[in-house]
Structure formats: structure tokens, C-alpha cells
Amino acid sequence: MLQLLQKPAPILEERGPDWFAPARPRPHDKRLPPLDLILAAKRNLISLWHVNDYRPTHGDMRLFGRQVFLANSPETVKYVMATRHDNYERKSPQMRRALENLLGDGLFISDGETWRRRRPLVSDIVHKNRVPAFGLTMEAVTLSFVERWRARPAGEPFNALTEMAELTAEIISRAVFGNELGARAAHDVVDAFTRYQGLIDNFNIGYFLGANEGLPVFRGPRLRRSVAQLDRVIDKVVTDHLEGRGEHDSMLDLLVKRQQKSPDLGLDVSALRNEAATIFMAGHETTAGVLTWAWYLISNAPWVEEAVLAELDRVCGSRTPTVDDVAQLDWCRSVIEETLRLYPPVPILARQAKDADTIAGIDIDPAALVVVVPWLLHRSEGLWDQPERFRPERFLTDRPTPYTYIPFAIGPRICAGLAFGLTEAILCFAILIQQFRIRVLPGTKVEPVSRLTLRPAGGLPVTAERRV
Numbered sequence: 001m002l003q004l005l006q007k008p009a010p011i012l013e014e015r016g017p018d019w020f021a022p023a024r025p026r027p028h029d030k031r032l033p034p035l036d037l038i039l040a041a042k043r044n045l046i047s048l049w050h051v052n053d054y055r056p057t058h059g060d061m062r063l064f065g066r067q068v069f070l071a072n073s074p075e076t077v078k079y080v081m082a083t084r085h086d087n088y089e090r091k092s093p094q095m096r097r098a099l100e101n102l103l104g105d106g107l108f109i110s111d112g113e114t115w116r117r118r119r120p121l122v123s124d125i126v127h128k129n130r131v132p133a134f135g136l137t138m139e140a141v142t143l144s145f146v147e148r149w150r151a152r153p154a155g156e157p158f159n160a161l162t163e164m165a166e167l168t169a170e171i172i173s174r175a176v177f178g179n180e181l182g183a184r185a186a187h188d189v190v191d192a193f194t195r196y197q198g199l200i201d202n203f204n205i206g207y208f209l210g211a212n213e214g215l216p217v218f219r220g221p222r223l224r225r226s227v228a229q230l231d232r233v234i235d236k237v238v239t240d241h242l243e244g245r246g247e248h249d250s251m252l253d254l255l256v257k258r259q260q261k262s263p264d265l266g267l268d269v270s271a272l273r274n275e276a277a278t279i280f281m282a283g284h285e286t287t288a289g290v291l292t293w294a295w296y297l298i299s300n301a302p303w304v305e306e307a308v309l310a311e312l313d314r315v316c317g318s319r320t321p322t323v324d325d326v327a328q329l330d331w332c333r334s335v336i337e338e339t340l341r342l343y344p345p346v347p348i349l350a351r352q353a354k355d356a357d358t359i360a361g362i363d364i365d366p367a368a369l370v371v372v373v374p375w376l377l378h379r380s381e382g383l384w385d386q387p388e389r390f391r392p393e394r395f396l397t398d399r400p401t402p403y404t405y406i407p408f409a410i411g412p413r414i415c416a417g418l419a420f421g422l423t424e425a426i427l428c429f430a431i432l433i434q435q436f437r438i439r440v441l442p443g444t445k446v447e448p449v450s451r452l453t454l455r456p457a458g459g460l461p462v463t464a465e466r467r468v
């Protein structure tokens with residue numbers, strides 16, 4: 001059995017002349033025993049599911065005595081994420097422990113009073129009303145990537161995942177820290193995050209063995225070095241802002257001004273550092289993921305690409321798309337929304353129950369793990385027509401049934417940067433596809449893998465051919 005799990009789950013990818021069912025791990029037709037489940041989860045959080053989990057369902061099981069409840073129907077998702085948010089607002093010990101060295105008490109992993117005080121502040125500075133102003137940064141950075149790609153020898157392959165990660169890191173870094181400081185900080189911050197994530201485990205065995213708060217991640221020298229690198233960069237930018245050398249209207253500048261206006265907010269240096277790191281982390285990998293998956297999907301569906309190009313021609317003619325065009329780019333938006341359905345960058349939302357409760361007739365223990373899995377819900381038979389197929393047109397006119405489509409989560413903890421992330425993904429996609437015909441390198445085996453976020457294992461090798 002253990003032998004079997006050393007190998008990646010077989011990947012299914014199917015196509016017809018005008019349809020495409022993109023890569024996914026083959027669902028299991030037998031439930032995995034607990035130890036195999038844990039080993040499979042450590043390697044890939046989307047490869048452990050049974051064929052019946054791809055239907056609206058709910059249920060519980062025990063892993064070493066710890067109760068795990070799967071909320072996998074619109075009703076149970078609504079109950080956990082919205083109706084009883086008070087009981088399920090807390091992130092899982094795995095998530096909190098994995099990120100606490102990096103984000104401190106930052107919004108993404110905080111709860112209780114800290115979360116309630118900070119959420120309105122962070123939501124406000126990344127609010128949709130501010131997106132048009134940040135849109136200019138999105139345009140400028142994407143155009144610098146257009147220049148970079150144009151300078152590349154024709155047909156030379158590159159890794160779309162690392163390019164998209166650099167693109168979105170520079171955008172969010174400039175938005176958070178300011179244009180000049182941000183451009184310089186981006187590389188060091190990404191490097192520290194990447195090294196940190198490579199070192200931590202997404203599975204906290206102590207929690208399953210009875211420690212309700214999980215066990216702290218081992219802080220070896222390499223982990224400490226990556227945290228120190230992040231601290232160095234962010235602390236410097238925070239100090240610059242506090243001493244008046246920051247850039248006007250960066251997100252950090254907005255936070256510092258809020259604090260200066262209302263000192264009782266309690267945003268000290270460490271809170272500013274933690275929220276800056278949180279926005280950076282939450283806002284860069286997710287958007288990079290959706291853009292990378294969009295290139296994979298478009299590359300395999302030229303009939304969709306034609307519709308996108310016709311729309312860009314109609315709305316923008318030969319000029320470059322801008323943030324003001326986004327509201328009219330329905331095909332581009334639908335491609336991004338369908339990509340978020342098929343490859344939600346955060347494929348599992350895990351919560352820890354505060355008190356005992358009953359969900360759909362099942363008694364829930366205090367401190368139980370409660371999981372909502374966008375990966376399953378978005379591919380559920382009965383909730384979607386042809387769920388495995390890439391069909392962006394499903395988003396052109398209809399909105400999904402509530403609590404069936406949750407790439408940004410749902411309820412009070414919904415992604416604070418939803419408008420920012422969606423606009424950014426649509427705009428970057430529109431600018432790049434207008435200029436380049438992007439194709440996955442022939443022979444590439446694409447394997448979706450998730451430890452924290454969902455990405456193609458080993459990246460996505462592509463070529464980008466200039467259109468004009």
C-alpha cells in the first residue's frame with residue numbers, strides 16, 4: 001500500500017475536437033485507510049478523494065482519534081462558512097502553525113478580537129474602490145513583462161508559473177510598499193516566501209494526536225534564515241513609511257495614516273509588518289496560480305482563444321487593454337472565472353470548531369477539523385453541467401447557485417482582496433493574450449498538486465509567440 005503511494009496518482013486529461021477536460025488526479029474507487037490518507041495528503045491535497053466525494057455530500061471520519069468533518073454540499077458549506085461563522089472562524093492548526101512564523105498575527109491566520117479589529121482596516125485598504133488606482137500599476141508592470149517576452153528569442157521555452165509569480169509579486173509589492181520600494185523588495189520577499197514554503201510541512205501530526213493547538217513547526221537554521229530575510233526587507237520598508245520616507249498611497253502608507261489618525265487602533269510596528277506580509281502572501285501566489293492555469297487551459301482550447309481575441313478586437317481595437325476596459329471584457333472574465341472553478345488556487349479551506357455543535361445531524365467535537373473543499377464542490381456532479389470540461393461560456397450569462405462556487409471562500413472571511421485579484425487576473429490575461437500566442441510545450445505532462453496552493457508540479461513550460 002505504502003509502495004503504491006510513492007507514485008503520483010494517475011492523471012486524467014481528455015479532449016475532443018472542440019472540448020477539453022483538463023488534468024486532474026483520478027478519483028479513488030476505494031476509501032484510503034487513515035495512514036495512506038495522511039501520506040497522500042502530505043504529497044498532494046487533491047489526490048486523496050473518493051469518487052463519491054465528487055457529488056454533493058457530507059460526512060465525518062476519525063484520524064488518530066481526531067474528528068474530521070467534510071462539508072461538501074451547498075447547505076453544509078453555508079452553515080459552516082456563514083451561518084455559524086462564530087463557531088468555525090478559526091483556521092486549522094495546520095494552517096496557523098505553518099504560517100505563524102511568517103505572518104505573526106496577520107489577518108489570514110488570526111481570529112477572535114484581533115481578526116475582528118483588523119478585518120475592516122485591511123478590507124478597506126484593498127477595497128474595490130481603490131482598485132482603479134492600483135490598476136495603473138497592474139498595467140505598467142504587465143507591459144514591462146510584454147517587453148521582456150518580446151526580447152526573448154522566438155520559440156524559446158520558459159516556465160509560465162515562475163513568470164506569473166514574478167509578475168504578480170511585483171504588482172502586489174508595488175501596491176503594498178509603493179512603486180519604487182516595491183520594485184526593489186519584490187525579489188527578496190518572493191525568495192524568502194518560496195524558501196520558507198519549501199521547508200514547512202502542511203500536516204501537523206501533533207494536532208491529530210491530541211494537541212488541540214497543534215505543535216509549533218521546527219525552526220531550523222534554514223527556516224530562521226528565510227524568516228530573517230523577510231523581516232529585514234519588510235521592517236526596512238515599514239520604518240521608511242513610519243519615518244515619512246514611504247510612498248504616498250501605497251497600502252502601507254494608508255495603514256500608517258489610519259494609525260496616526262486613530263492611535264487606539266493599536267497598529268504598532270509588528271502589526272504593520274504582519275499585515276504587509278499577509279497582503280503580500282495572500283495576494284501574490286493565488287493570482288499567479290490562476291494566470292498559470294489560464295495559459296494551460298487556453299493553450300488547449302483554441303476555440304475559446306478565438307472568442308477572447310474577437311472580444312479584445314471589439315472592445316480595444318489595436319490599443320492595449322486598460323483597467324477601465326475590464327468591465328466590458330466578458331470573455332476574459334469568464335475564462336478567469338472558469339479557471340478558478342477548475343483550479344481554485346486555495347483548493348481546501350480548513351477550519352477548527354470552537355465548541356461542540358451538530359451539522360446535518362452529525363455531532364461535532366470541540367476542536368474538530370472541518371473542511372470545505374472548493375476543488376470537490378467546483379467539480380461536483382449535479383451542481384455543474386459537464387463539471388470536468390473547460391467551458392468558460394457557462395459564466396457569460398449565468399451566475400452559479402449560491403455556495404457552489406467559492407474560489408475566494410465565502411461568508412465573513414471571504415477574500416479581502418477579491419476585487420483586486422479578479423481585476424488583476426483579467427487585466428494581465430487580456431494584455432498578455434492580445435500580444436502573445438501562448439502554448440504549453442508539446443509532451444508536457446501536467447499534474448495539479450497542492451500543498452498550500454494549487455500549482456502544476458514542476459511548473460508549466462510554455463512558448464510565447466508574438467502576434468504582432
Ligand code: HEM
Pocket residue numbers: 091107108109119122126278279282283284286287290340344345346348349350407408409412413414415416417418420421422425
Ligand atoms: C485570484 C486571486 C485570489 C484568490 C483565488 C484568493 C482566495 C482567497 C481565499 C480562498 C481566502 C480564504 C482562505 C481561507 O479561508 O482559508 C483568501 C483570504 C484572503 N485574501 Fe485572497 N485571494 C486572491 C487574491 C487576493 C489579493 C490580490 C489580496 C490582496 C490584495 C488578497 C487578500 C486576502 C486576505 C487579506 C485574506 C484573509 C481574509 C480574512 O481572513 O479575513 N487575496 N483569499
